[in-house]
Amino acid sequence: MTIEPVAVVPDAAAPAVPELPPKSTRRWTGKAITGQVLLYAMLSVLALIYIYPFLVQVATSFKSDAEATADPISLIPQTWTLAAYELLFTRSDFPLWSMNSAIVTIFVTLGRVFFVSLAGYALARLQFRGRALIFALVVGVMAVPGVVLLIPKFLVLNQLGLYDSYAGMILPLLVDAAGVFIMKNFFESIPVSIEEQARIDGAGPFRVFWSVVLPMARPALITIIILSFQGSWNELNHFIVSTQSPELTTLTKGVASLASGQLSQGNQFPIKLAAAAIMTIPVAVMFLVFQKRILNTAEGALKG
Known part of the structure; x- marks a missing residue:
């Protein structure tokens, strides 16, 4: 008995497997x-x-x-x-300087993130008279050199009774025009439809901002945190005109005072550079931890 070959009919319902394109190999020339x-x-x-x-x-x-x-x-x-x-920690006020810088930096960073987020959301979403003018003024402030405002800052702080105090060191740094500009542009990249559902459920403007929009702005917030931390930690000019007591000296003022030769004779290069090296550690750690999340707009705008 002979067995005849049976023809195999392909299943029409089975999906066709696409053929993979051949791998291209890049040839490197000498040039x-x-x-x-x-x-x-x-x-x-x-x-x-x-x-x-x-x-x-x-x-x-x-x-x-x-x-x-x-x-x-x-x-x-x-x-x-x-x-x-050893000389830096035993014969100078370096620990006090570090504590003052840490206090100011923490309060300024937290306050600036909150206030610039509020201002950025208001300029991006809320409709009110003069909004375009306010934003133009914010952008204009970014073009003003900071050194021009030193004397007005001193006069205002002295008139309000905030001179030579933690309040005078912190309050003028709580809002930053560049931060408002960054947050406004990021909030505008978030679709308005995401906020409409929260408004239908009865949420007010602040609830929509705090519970819906702000969590989506994480990349921009991290950018503001890094910039605020770095800016307030390395700030010098503002602290020169806002304080005079040794008890309120920050790291930047203290390290600058080492140039006067107050600890020992000689050029004191090792002491100055040791203080500068320690100062760079917090900012470097902050940047290395959050560098991959800086202004990753797709992460915040597409999640909802």
Whole structure:
């Protein structure tokens, strides 16, 4: 008995499996390889130029005063010493300066995030007379150099009785024109339809802002947090005109005062650079933690 072959009829209902396109292999020519090598070499040189001062700063903080004077730009100290750090913490008010900077920075960061978010949402969503004029004034403030406002700040703080106090250090920094500009533009990228459902459920403007829109603005909020933290931590000009008591000295004022030679004789390069190196740690940590979330607009605008 012979078995005849049976023809297999393809199932019409079965989905056709698409054929994968052949993998393309990129062929590197000698000219392309040379271009890539030159590009990475140039980027490496630029990166080295950018970070070299910071490396010198850290290395000099571990040198003695004599070695820092004789060889100020070497990256490897001949004799490693913690004398600059010991002198900084035992014979100066560095811990007090750090505490004052931390207090001001925390209050300014939290307050600025809240107030610039409110102002940005009002300019982006609320309809009121003079809204365009107010936004134009906000943008105009961004063009005014900060040094021009130092004397008016001093006069206003002195007239209100806020001079030489924590309130005088914190209150003028709670609102930032650049932060309002960033938040307004981000809120405008969020679809209005997302807020309409909350209004139908009876939510008021502040409830819509706080419960619906603000959680979606996380990328912009993180950007404001980083900028506010960095700006208030490194602020100097405002603290010069708002305080005079040693008890209210911040890190920036204190480190600047080290240039007067108040701790010891010599140029004091290690002490100054040790203080500067410690000052950079909080800002660097803040940036490294949140750098991937800075102004990721798609993350906030598309989630709902």
